[in-house]
């Protein structure tokens with residue numbers, strides 16, 4: 778299971794209890810979109826060691842759920858694209874983005890290696906989504922293991 782499903786990323790609009798962004802409320806069973814407790818989520822596609830295809834499916838589900846819940850930015854951790862089956866995840870994710878797979882829900886995307894602290898892409902991103910600043914300001918030379926999605 779992806780990391781964000783284990784943390785109370787949102788609260789239920791029906792009963793007010795914390796619940797994950799995806800799936801139903803454990804307290805009342807509501808399947809309506811919950812209210813997010815943050816506007817920025819981190820999704821680790823590497824956790825659990827999925828295949829590239831499974832990781833893409835996981836991303837697709839989370840993009841949809843995040844969009845429906847009103848999340849403004851998604852930080853996708855996909856690794857550095859090294860050899861081995863896990864190394865394919867980065868390329869599958871970037872392929873999907875470049876082929877406009879998520880264009881109905883994703884406004885813009887930025888590759889982590891282009892988001893070095895203080896760079897022009899960094900400036901643009903934190904201007905548009907200030908909540909990303911604490912997540913990105915630590916990367917002096919960028920981070921090729923992630924991609925940042927700005928949601929519509």
Ligand SMILES: [Zn+2]
Nearest residue numbers: 789792802805
């Ligand atoms: Zn509930």
